[in-house]
Amino acid sequence: MIKRSSWALPYLIFMIFFVALPLVLILVYAFQDGSGNFSFENVLRFFSDSDAIATFALSLEVAIENTVLCILIGYPAAWILANKKYNRSAVTIILFILPMWINALMRTLATAELFNVLGIRLGKGTLLFGMVYDYLPFMIYPIYNVLNKMDKSFAEAAEDLGANPFQVFWKVTVPLSMPGVRSGILMVFMPTVSTFAISEFLTNGKIKLFGTIIQENINSSMWNYGAALSLIMLMIIGLTTLISGDSGKAAAGGAAI
Amino acid sequence: MDNVIIDLQHVSHSYDGKQVLDDINLQIRQGEFVTLLGPSGCGKTTTLRLIAGFLSPEEGSILLEGKNLKDVPPYKRPLNTVFQRYALFPHLDVYDNIAFGLKLQKVPSDEIDKRVRKVLKMVSMTDYEDRNVDSLSGGQQQRVAIARALVNQPKVLLLDEPLAALDLKMRKDMQIELKEMHKKLGITFIYVTHDQEEALTLSDTIVVMDRGRIQQVGTPTDIYNEPKNSFVADFIGESNILNGLMIKDRRVRFAGYEFDCVDEGFGENAPVDVVVRPEDVQIRKDQSKSMFFGTVTSCTFKGVYYQLFVNTETGYELMAQDFRQFEVGSRVGLCILPENIQVMNTERICNTFEATVVDENHVEFLSYEFECGHADLPAGSKALVTVSFGKVDLMDHQEDGMIAGEVSSILYKGDHYHITVLLDSGDYIYADTQDIWDKGDLVGVNILPQDINVARADD
Amino acid sequence: MMKKILAKAYIWLIIILLYSPLVFIAVFSFTESRVLGNWTGFSLRLYENLFSGGMQGAGSLLSAVENTLLIAVAAATVSTALGTIAAIGVHNMKGKLKNTIQFMNGIPMINPDVITGVSLFLLFVFLHFSQGYLTVILAHITFCTPYVVLSVLPKLSQMNPNIYEAALDLGATPAQALRKVMIPQLKPGMVSGFILAFTMSLDDFAVTFFTRGTIGLDTLSTYIYTDARKGGLTPELRPLMTLIFFIILILLVVINVRQPKQSKSIKG
Numbered sequence: 001m002i003k004r005s006s007w008a009l010p011y012l013i014f015m016i017f018f019v020a021l022p023l024v025l026i027l028v029y030a031f032q033d034g035s036g037n038f039s040f041e042n043v044l045r046f047f048s049d050s051d052a053i054a055t056f057a058l059s060l061e062v063a064i065e066n067t068v069l070c071i072l073i074g075y076p077a078a079w080i081l082a083n084k085k086y087n088r089s090a091v092t093i094i095l096f097i098l099p100m101w102i103n104a105l106m107r108t109l110a111t112a113e114l115f116n117v118l119g120i121r122l123g124k125g126t127l128l129f130g131m132v133y134d135y136l137p138f139m140i141y142p143i144y145n146v147l148n149k150m151d152k153s154f155a156e157a158a159e160d161l162g163a164n165p166f167q168v169f170w171k172v173t174v175p176l177s178m179p180g181v182r183s184g185i186l187m188v189f190m191p192t193v194s195t196f197a198i199s200e201f202l203t204n205g206k207i208k209l210f211g212t213i214i215q216e217n218i219n220s221s222m223w224n225y226g227a228a229l230s231l232i233m234l235m236i237i238g239l240t241t242l243i244s245g246d247s248g249k250a251a252a253g254g255a256a257i
Numbered sequence: 258m259d260n261v262i263i264d265l266q267h268v269s270h271s272y273d274g275k276q277v278l279d280d281i282n283l284q285i286r287q288g289e290f291v292t293l294l295g296p297s298g299c300g301k302t303t304t305l306r307l308i309a310g311f312l313s314p315e316e317g318s319i320l321l322e323g324k325n326l327k328d329v330p331p332y333k334r335p336l337n338t339v340f341q342r343y344a345l346f347p348h349l350d351v352y353d354n355i356a357f358g359l360k361l362q363k364v365p366s367d368e369i370d371k372r373v374r375k376v377l378k379m380v381s382m383t384d385y386e387d388r389n390v391d392s393l394s395g396g397q398q399q400r401v402a403i404a405r406a407l408v409n410q411p412k413v414l415l416l417d418e419p420l421a422a423l424d425l426k427m428r429k430d431m432q433i434e435l436k437e438m439h440k441k442l443g444i445t446f447i448y449v450t451h452d453q454e455e456a457l458t459l460s461d462t463i464v465v466m467d468r469g470r471i472q473q474v475g476t477p478t479d480i481y482n483e484p485k486n487s488f489v490a491d492f493i494g495e496s497n498i499l500n501g502l503m504i505k506d507r508r509v510r511f512a513g514y515e516f517d518c519v520d521e522g523f524g525e526n527a528p529v530d531v532v533v534r535p536e537d538v539q540i541r542k543d544q545s546k547s548m549f550f551g552t553v554t555s556c557t558f559k560g561v562y563y564q565l566f567v568n569t570e571t572g573y574e575l576m577a578q579d580f581r582q583f584e585v586g587s588r589v590g591l592c593i594l595p596e597n598i599q600v601m602n603t604e605r606i607c608n609t610f611e612a613t614v615v616d617e618n619h620v621e622f623l624s625y626e627f628e629c630g631h632a633d634l635p636a637g638s639k640a641l642v643t644v645s646f647g648k649v650d651l652m653d654h655q656e657d658g659m660i661a662g663e664v665s666s667i668l669y670k671g672d673h674y675h676i677t678v679l680l681d682s683g684d685y686i687y688a689d690t691q692d693i694w695d696k697g698d699l700v701g702v703n704i705l706p707q708d709i710n711v712a713r714a715d716d
Numbered sequence: 717m718m719k720k721i722l723a724k725a726y727i728w729l730i731i732i733l734l735y736s737p738l739v740f741i742a743v744f745s746f747t748e749s750r751v752l753g754n755w756t757g758f759s760l761r762l763y764e765n766l767f768s769g770g771m772q773g774a775g776s777l778l779s780a781v782e783n784t785l786l787i788a789v790a791a792a793t794v795s796t797a798l799g800t801i802a803a804i805g806v807h808n809m810k811g812k813l814k815n816t817i818q819f820m821n822g823i824p825m826i827n828p829d830v831i832t833g834v835s836l837f838l839l840f841v842f843l844h845f846s847q848g849y850l851t852v853i854l855a856h857i858t859f860c861t862p863y864v865v866l867s868v869l870p871k872l873s874q875m876n877p878n879i880y881e882a883a884l885d886l887g888a889t890p891a892q893a894l895r896k897v898m899i900p901q902l903k904p905g906m907v908s909g910f911i912l913a914f915t916m917s918l919d920d921f922a923v924t925f926f927t928r929g930t931i932g933l934d935t936l937s938t939y940i941y942t943d944a945r946k947g948g949l950t951p952e953l954r955p956l957m958t959l960i961f962f963i964i965l966i967l968l969v970v971i972n973v974r975q976p977k978q979s980k981s982i983k984g
Contacts (some may be wrong), residue, residue, distance in 0.1 A: 102738075218926065244767065307950075309881075
């Protein structure tokens with residue numbers, strides 16, 4: 001009798017080929033020069049390239065600002081949506097989730113066009129606005145999910161023990177909803193820090209983000225430098241995942257219900 | 258014994274390196290109602306799953322009518338199982354659940370129809386064939402599960418705690434029905450349960466298991482009246498279990514008194530375990546006919562009788578039953594008849610471990626280097642360490658102990674608790690204590706240097 | 717009461733902001749003007765163009781839509797099969813290997829699209845694999861399957877652990893048990909996994925961008941990207957966006973109305 005645990009084997013082999021090996025290749029290409037010899041050239045080049053570093057810093061800045069804005073705007077929205085007193089309709093929730101299903105490029109383009117027609121100059125302001133617009137649902141949804149599933153008796157217990165509504169919110173609801181916030185952060189920060197087409201559209205190509213540089217290098221056959229830049233991006237992603245203390249289940253949990 | 262249908266020979270099995278079955282030998286006869294009884298984790302369900310074929314034994318063999326089942330997958334075994342929580346297929350209705358096996362065998366549909374209706378009638382579920390299984394009550398699902406297994410006319414019916422999910426009243430009714438079904442069908446039932454009362458009610462033969470071993474095999478009366486060891490005595494029914502000393506044949510000392518008994522052959526001054534059922538601790542109005550005296554510490558009405566706890570003058574606590582009510586604090590005379598004293602070999606009188614001498618003040622056992630008084634053996638040599646039960650200290654916090662473990666069972670011995678601790682290393686250590694612990698408590702274990710006796714291992 | 721009004725106002729303000737660009741596009745899909753924001757009277761001309769492929773550029777737009785759907789169906793189908801089998805395996809696993817597989821399963825979900833795209837691009841370059849439909853589909857399977865695994869796993873843990881054994885016990889071979897018992901049970905998880913995989917694939921831009929090679933393979937995303945970089949937005953994109961918006965809206969409403977009790981979650 002074949003053990004059912006071996007049923008995962010085909011997928012494991014698939015992942016070794018299409019997940020692990022490609023990541024190893026990034027590492028390999030990053031430490032090779034054009035003729036295939038081992039070299040630190042690419043990594044060093046990044047650290048001496050002030051433009052690249054500035055772009056890198058800007059990407060981080062935009063990603064952090066976007067994430068913070070999404071939390072500030074999204075948390076209250078998620079809280080209201082999950083609160084039976086204020087919202088009983090599933091339609092509003094669908095309306096918040098719907099944009100997640102529509103092609104991001106399309107939505108971004110629509111936003112950019114709207115700015116154009118309204119005569120708003122494209123720049124950092126529109127970039128941030130567009131990013132928040134693009135990623136807000138990804139922050140609201142996981143937080144809403146956690147809040148909605150949260151056992152109401154926690155809040156009741158806190159009230160019973162003498163907490164006023166304000167204290168209930170800060171001492172019980174917020175700490176318990178942190179897993180949702182964490183996956184929200186992962187789902188917003190990760191894509192924003194690595195975005196490329198979106199920033200071009202929203203700034204009319206004026207502001208380049210880190211993803212764009214990677215893309216430009218790969219497209220102009222500078223694979224080794226592109227790989228080195230990808231590696232640096234991977235470090236950021238790894239670090240973020242580590243800090244948020246989650247091996248990806250949070251992000252997945254938020255997205256895949 | 259030519260009518261043996263299932264024969265387990267030296268069956269051993271382990272999960273993740275943990276031994277769950279240790280050399281099981283068991284013969285089950287055609288038509289018998291056999292119950293595998295034991296606490297959770299004793300290996301009873303594993304045994305059932307081995308017979309069903311969901312697991313294959315690491316060692317030993319399982320024979321069905323003399324044929325080894327080794328390479329027979331579960332779907333080719335003429336056995337059927339009633340699962341705990343039923344495992345009915347939620348996407349099929351009652352009829353299709355029951356017909357599932359027959360359809361796979363390509364039985365003609367009119368034949369299927371006939372057989373399904375017959376079993377439905379047998380489990381009193383006629384008219385339910387179109388029902389969605391999720392809409393049935395627990396008891397009804399149970400009946401469908403039994404019908405689904407029986408319709409295939411198995412040679413042996415395996416039942417894995419089938420009544421565990423039902424409420425008490427329902428359980429009692431189903432017990433009677435199962436017993437009747439067994440009588441009518443005449444096939445072998447192998448029944449797994451942790452409920453001793455259920456086992457006593459249903460079975461022809463009870464197999465009591467603990468820690469992967471068979472502790473006792475016998476009829477319900479045998480097992481109740483003549484438990485082979487303190488585990489069986491404690492597990493089946495209520496009992497007073499006490500440390501005793503066999504003074505000579507038919508004379509035993511326990512609870513601070515000497516008694517006549519009917520057991521012999523233990524030798525002289527041999528440590529034994531003594532079991533007395535509470536209904537056998539007689540309370541005498543006429544104190545002149547009493548053998549010893551005690552004070553009633555509690556008296557609780559249990560429906561038919563009162564359950565009493567009596568403190569003897571020698572400081573032991575005994576459980577007794579009586580139809581009369583006694584005042585708490587009142588002095589009563591007690592009497593235990595010789596034939597009601599069950600003497601058993603004690604499994605161990607102290608902890609014994611294989612050890613390695615590290616140096617003259619240190620010895621290693623249970624994967625820990627203990628300081629000891631004085632080891633008169635060369636470093637590196639094998640030794641045998643003994644530690645008496647009373648010298649094993651249990652601590653509230655695992656980190657306060659030299660080694661850590663979890664309380665796995667508790668046996669009350671009248672004036673102290675005998676605690677079994679499963680250590681993180683997978684070994685067991687036993688401790689006698691006055692403190693109350695609960696099963697599952699995480700404890701640290703300490704042993705003082707002077708309490709570790711090191712002796713040469715004679716191999 | 718005041719609080720309630722404030723709360724509602726907040727929610728609706730966000731909704732209005734979120735939808736204004738989409739509504740804006742939708743409104744201007746009903747006019748003929750090729751310049752966005754310039755209303756020249758109601759017309760269905762753009763819709764006609766979209767479907768007939770009549771206007772310049774609209775033909776390749778239609779084929780991009782076709783490609784997108786084809787790739788999404790292929791990727792979602794393979795992902796659903798691969799992911800379901802894998803989930804059953806993972807569910808019955810223990811220890812290190814299980815953790816390893818779950819960890820690896822998480823990588824494509826966490827990895828930014830750019831990294832997934834670049835890394836797969838390097839893989840295909842390394843293997844001298846000529847890039848086109850096949851590489852795009854393989855790449856999409858890579859990032860879609862994790863979502864299927866994660867949709868099926870909860871269904872497995874909700875399932876009575878003895879169901880599979882019960883089928884074997886009643887005489888089903890493992891293959892029959894899978895077909896007749898497991899798959900019917902796992903169907904809801906597989907369906908939501910498929911839908912997720914399908915939309916992930918539809919949405920994707922970066923991975924397709926890096927793995928499509930140079931044969932001129934365009935999906936909707938890459939088409940939009942190229943189109944936007946050229947300057948103007950092909951006007952026929954407006955009716956397309958509008959249609960997609962309404963199709964998704966209807967789908968979501970149907971899904972949520974159809975199984976409101978089964979799960980409180982919205983996304984399938």
